[in-house]
Amino acid sequence: MAALTLATATTGAAAQNHAHAPPPATPPAGAALHLGASATGLLTRAAPALADRTLTEGYLTQPVLTAAATLAGGRLSATGMLNLEGLTLQRGELTAGIWGEGYVDRRHPHTYLHELVLSGRTPVAGGSASLSVGRGFAPFGTDDPMARPFIKFPLNHHLAQLPERVLASAAWARGPVVAEAGIFTGAEPRSPEDVGGLDGFGRSWAARLTALPRPGLELQVSTARVAADQRIRGIALDHRKYSASARAEVPLAGGSAYGLVEWARTSEHEEGRRVYTFESVLGEAALRRGAWGGALRLERSTRPEEERLSDPFRTPYPHADAHLVGVTRWVVVSGRAEHRRGVGPLRATPFVEASWQTVAELTGSIYDPVEQYGRAEQWHLSVGLTLGAGMRHVRMGRYGAARSSGHEQTP
């Protein structure tokens, strides 16, 4: 039986109740198409943002259209997300310690085609196996921050996930074990319009092993080799990536509790010689009771400090020269409180987020963070309202047999 769901109302109680269970060996019968949309209006105050200057800015962040479909009794499935940040977030979003794709201290906009992956799944050897192709997440690391409690990304996004790649991946799940491997394109996007293409396809690979020892508990280790982007006109380096995490989600009376602890490391290599290593440890927890929710995140991550452009929130990509200005370690403590409610067919979630962060240079280089920011410590305060309708991704980054039953939340 086919089902079509469009923008159906939900209540606040429908949040994050997606305890992770092993994927069923036999997909459910029938077909379904679920659609959804959401966006967040956000006001952020960063003190200081740069050179002892406080900035207050407003954004429409994470405006997305989402879709998930199953066909042929669930043997075929598709998941997709259009991300419109290229229209709303071109200057980037003030975010503590964030970096990547030519942005620094502001999160870059994602590509319009954030995810579109087709999967075929079949029972194999007492389990379920799948092949997935499309553009999305390589089988590495943890869930995309968009599917986690905070609106503000952690600064380890480029260490702990590999999004927006053209990929082909295989997954096999049996009992409490899920194994994945995939090949993909190494290139990071250069623009929101960049849909990738097949340049360098197959030169990068990733593998992830996940164990589900008990309901709600997920342990993963993964590694990836990301080949230098051959399209890059400049110094491009190979990346060797490692990730380990433990994730728990359990229902509580009238709500749920969620926790994630992750470690990630990326080392950058030139012709086999390691030149830089960046590392992250992150822990986050969220508690939901009725319409109210709260979350806490602690992160300790390192990042490169690079030459800055006339816009001091941008860096050349890549460098014309060979050195970093330095390597900094950031410690970021973030908190969030929210209240979810249904407004007609919409989910409405007003929230407040705050973070305190401190930064130190690690290598003894000429870079002085106090000189850069004006103070040794910084505060970010954000208030916002997320509106959504229809289905939404509550997990992001796994496909086919590697997906749990809780990846999409449908009304």
Add this chain to the structure above:
Amino acid sequence: MTARRSAGPLLLALILAVATACEDDPVAPIDDDEEELPVSAPLPVVGHGQVPERYTAEVAIHGSWAYTSSWSNRGGNPGNKVVVWNIAGDEPVATDSLIVPFASTTGDVQVSDDGQLLMVATERTGGSVMLYDLQANAARPPLITRYNSEATNPGVHTAKFGRVGGTLYAFLSIDPLNTFPEPVAAALVILDLSDPANPVEVLVRTMGQPFVHDVFVRDGILFTALWDAGLTLWDIGGGELGGTPADPVELGNVLTEGGNVHNVWWYHDALTGQKRYAFVGEEEVGGSIGFSSGGDLHVVDVSDMANPVEVAFYHVPGAGAHNFDLDEENGVLYAAFYNGGVRALDVRGDLSACSAQQRAADGRCNLTLMEREAGVGLSDVSPVAVWGVQHRGTRVWASDMVSGLYVLDVSTLQR
């Protein structure tokens, strides 16, 4: 004077020099009585001009004036400033500055051979060169023109003057730019500066792997530092292949050990007339400015320009080569070595003649083991990140990214 090298190589050099002189070569024999330079002598600091608010980049000298450019962004201050220094005394005195609009980095600065022009390269998007009139006022040089074109737009990383057939040209190494959907490749742009107020673009040529980083021009020969594509020599009027600045013709290429060819200097020994060596700076990928860097100085024998060959190298553990200046009267190369400070090398004579103990496994001579390191400056300063050096007489001015402009006494390195 410190006695150092064994007599064997010197004698060999002398015999070779005499032999080549007998073949009507203009290279003069090395003076038997010429004083040798010390080994690794400390080069004392005699002056220090402070620039605390920006990262200092390159330095250029003109008479009693020095000009230092700036890089990136320090504490909210972009690298859009060129500081003008009075260097009549040992202590540099910042007397004025040039603010370059639109620039995030003014990475390269140079004075023309006739002392008329000051050229400043600007990065990034909106890249250009600024030409200032030193003849009119060296203390506050007025802007003649800002040259910018579609070809220079990604950013001018380095800019060098070069005179060919009496005409002054500017050689601009253009940054690559990873625009979408098509990236812009790095290129060499050459400007005819016959009328400095109206530069004429005579060449735009894509080159380098992944970019062209710097050039050196002398006697109608263009040397291009092409990173992993090595060092390429071009006839632009001084060779026999009919090349011109508008149409350079390749003479030869050499892939130096380690690649990452960053800068080059073709050495003409004022005493011997020898033009055998080009010195190549390698900038190794990795490191953290002011703390660690890597990359050797490579000696390339360009006697046969069609087949240049690397014959020697100089390595500083934990530090990497950056820009050079040559005291060709005394045969001393001064090299910026970032956190390794300033290194002075005795480059007179045969750098390819060394004992088995002074030779690396690949056959190249090791200048350190040959005791060619004549002086070391700023090795006791930390943090320090020396970007560029300029030599005049008994002084070397070293631009330090961290603190500004040092002045070193190199009177011990006069022969």
